[in-house]
Amino acid sequence: MNICLVEDDLLLGRALQAALEDAGHQVVWVRMASNARDWLRNESIDAAVLDLGLPDGDGIELLRSLRSQQSSLPVLVITAREALDQRLLGLDAGADDYLVKPFATEELLARLRAVVRRGGNWLDTDxxxxxxxxxxxxxxxxxxxxxxxxxxxxxxxxxxxxxxxxxxxxxxxxxxxxxxxxxxxxxxxxxxxxxxxxxxxxxxxxxxxxxxxxxxxxxxxxx
Amino acid sequence: MSAVNVPAPSVAKKSLQRRLLLGFIGCAALLWVGLVSWGLYTTFTAGKRDTAIELERYAQQVLAVAVELKASPTALQRALGKIEQVENLLDADEVDDDDNTQLVFQAWVDGKLVTTPPKLLQANQQPPPDAPPAAAGFAIIEVGQSVWWTAVAMESDQGVVVRLADSSTLHGSLGAEQGIFFFLPLVVSLPLLLIPAWFMTRFGLRPLGAVAAELQTRVTSGALHPLQPTAYRELNPVVQATNDLMQRLGIQLQRERALVADVAHQLKTPLAIIQMNAERLEVSLKQATQHPPDSMRALEDLLAGVSRSDRLIHQLLRMARLEQGATQEAQLRQMDLAEFTRERVAHSEPLARAKGLQLLVDAPDQPSMVVYIDAFAAIVDNLLDNAIKYSQPGGTIQIHCSLQAQDCLLVVTDEGCGIASADQEEAFTRFARLGAEQAQDLVPGAGLGLSIVKQAVQQLRGKVQLADVAIGQGLRVEVRFPVDLGSVEAASKA
CATH class of the missing domain: 1.10.10.10 (Winged helix-like DNA-binding domain superfamily/Winged helix DNA-binding domain)
Structure with a gap:
């Protein structure tokens, strides 16, 4: 799968990229919301892993604008927030699932598979x-x-x-x-x-x- | 909370009410004394004037007799002696017990005293002087110790002068009896006045009590919303100042909570980095044919450290949120607590399974009710977390949630080491870690769980109780809180 990773933190981005690549995915890693906007609209991208806290804009806003463009791209949100309301806020804005930091790599991959599967546009043995x-x-x-x-x-x-x-x-x-x-x-x-x-x-x-x-x-x- | 030196309530020995009552008594007594003094003064001056008029009139009458009889001094002497005798007898009858009163009649014809010296009733009394007075009218003369009120009448053409002297002490001084007469009402009525005054001051001070009671609710609930404005001018500064203080405190608290939450959130990213890299290392270690001894163990401990930090951060955030929830109405939700309990148990089940524990849930379906959802979730999660932590592998944990009358009852029973009754009070304080010593060595944790439970239960206005199932045979935690079966809108209005 081609995955767009939107993560501003250098160390976490590197770890995520490595984990996703180890699992056999191709990763495009962007660190700014402005760059992410273009990549998320790219047809070759199958799914996105999005960190909600970005330096140049809230991830929620990014998600909203993506959904307002009728995109059905499966998005897995990574967040440090965990209040019930905030989670719901993320899902309402169009996240397919969320993962609270810190998380197990296995969990990340499983959730990613699940959101892609539910998206229905990923026909594979997976x-x-x-x-x-x-x-x-x-x-x-x-x-x-x-x-x-x-x-x-x-x-x-x-x-x-x-x-x-x-x-x-x-x-x-x-x-x-x-x-x-x-x-x-x-x-x-x-x-x-x-x-x-x-x-x-x-x-x-x-x-x-x-x-x-x-x-x-x-x-x-x-x- | 930091230890603040709060003066013990017993220090307040003075009473505002007593102060008011004492002021009242003081004022009443002062007023009384003033009135009595004024009364006495007017009685004295009026008495003096009346006496003077009476004596003068009398003296005129006696003078008329004396003028008629001036030719015969003997007859005059006899007549005046008679009048004096009768008058003194009458006087003695009139002023029944005052023997001091004595009237003395003196008459001079052509400057010569014709009356006999008076028979004085008291030994130490001095008679009025024998010399004829120079002027007519009323006068008070003192002879030695004796005081005489006198009236002089004269017929200068005829050469006749008459003087009446009255020795009554009534005119001059106040006796003990008069004192009692004036002061007895004060002594008797003051206590009687005190009873209505007590009620009045008590009634008057009631708004103060209302403000104190309202403040007390802030103390017990920890909420910092402003006090009701008061209609009383005297109380207003107190209420205003208190509200200002609470607002400042609230802002400060808000900042501190925001800081804690912010720090906790910020810590999650580094933790995620540590965890992901540790897991990558784990994978490569497993694939490698050779690796240093203990390296797997070190990785496991590393991951355990991450999960412990994660739990601590999670609890800190939860605590910050609960404290915030105490001042905000945002967390009210309408839901079926039984199903919610089942979901929370399902959430914790992997931990229990990993330890080989069996979870038994007894939560019959309930009508949905309105509850502070964060608080309830915090209670279930932390009680379960504790039960799982302190249970021996293979044990059973029972979770019960039911509706009883107007209360929701949540009971979590484990088969762990329990908490000795003596330590149960302390178990609810932050960072307290109790239980069997061996369990302490085995179980990681910061000791925030029960203090969070306590705080959440307070927010739900409920009670939490610990009970040993049997000594060392487990712990039973019982949480009971009132529930509202109405709607969220109704509950947030309340």
Missing amino acids: AKLQSGALVLDEQRVTVTKDGQAVQLSPTEFALLRELLRHKNRVRTRRQLEAAAMPDSDSQSLDVHISNLRRKTQRDFIRTVRGVGYVIEEPTTQGL
Whole structure:
């Protein structure tokens, strides 16, 4: 992917550039909002990583002007701010996701993949969600386990996609319901999950009692 | 907060009300004394004038008798003696217990005293002089110790002079009885006056109490918004000065908070740089076939240091925001606290999982309610964070959130080392780190968690309670705060 990195801090910019390049992306690094304006409109750019604090203009303003030009460029915002309101402000202005400093490189890459995928203009093998032997293809709407197709109902597919999109993060029951089954009651969520488990793997989806469900990366060893 | 020398309330021994009452008593007594003095003075002068008129008239009557009888001095002597006797008897009846009163009649014919010397009633009394007076009219004459009020009448053509002398002490001095008569009402009525006066001063001082009470709410809540303007001229300078002071304090506090928040924000970029580079090093170390011993360990510690700094910064920002929230109404949100609790638990779950802890959430669905969202999030996050930090691997953490009558009840129970009852008070102070000593060695942290919880609970006007599940068997933290089921608009108006 071609990524436009908008970061004024020299050291952080260098670290970000290196991390993105290590992950196989091409990086255009600009340090001023004025330069960023031109690059973000460039057709070859697939996504942007934008630091909100810039010396010659607020990143939020940059984002607003970008969105006002009907650009659907996926933008991942990096910010030192963390108040709920300020986060929302960033998202309203058109950020696809935000990342609060400091962050793990892995998290940055995962979020970046996610915003690009949601943007829908990045057709690649990366558009597949995977956990262990299970692969979910969002474009083709298929799920395979060890290469063999798994038959899922639309609700089950939506649930699995929601859980895989937020891998290693617990989704609350309400969040899952909102994402996969807006019209059903919460009793049926358990039924769908139990069906999903039967069709995939028993201990694949873990219950967090009283909260919701989570799919954990099998190789993950915590922090 | 820095330690400021606040004078103990017991130092204030003087009372404004007492001061007012004493002033009132003083004024009343002074007024009384003035009135009584004036009364006595007028009584004295009027009495003197009346006596003079009476004596003079009497003297004219006696003179008429004396002129008729001047041919026979013996008859005159007898007649006057009789009148004197009768008069003194009557007088003794009139002024029932005053024996001092005595009338003496003297008459001169052609310059010669015709009356007999008077029989004086008191031993130490001196009679009026025998020499004929030169002028008619009223006079007070002193003979030795005795004072005589006299009236002289004369018929110069006939050569007759008559003098009446009255020895009454009533005219001259004030007896103890009169003193009691005048001062008794003062002594009796002052205490009676004091009761309404006490109520009056108390009523009058009530606006002062109202201002004090309003100030007290600022002390307890820590809010610095200005006091209500007062309608009382005397209180206005106090209220004005207090408001000015609070405004100045508020600006200063605002600056300090902004500084803390600014510094904390600024620290995040260097932390991000450290973390990203440490992770790059980690990757290259893992790929290298050979690396110095302990280098992986050093990297892990480096990353742990980053995450600890991150948490500290996060808590400092949270604290700054909570302090700001105490003066701002911006953080009110309407939401389902149970679902919000579940989301916060989901947020902390990776930490618990990494430590092999099980989280049990019991949060039945609730109607949405209005709450200071930052404060509530701070409570849940910090209690969970503490529970995770102080739990042994494999333990269970229970989170309960429910609506009870008008209160929201949040309980977090862990199976960690707990906090001894003696230390529980101190646990809420900033940078306090308690618990079992071994846990202290194992658990990193700045000790801000519970102080943030306390502050957030205060903002929610609630209560927080620590309880040992069993000694050394864990900790149960109970937070209870009143909730508003109304709308955000209604709550922010309140």
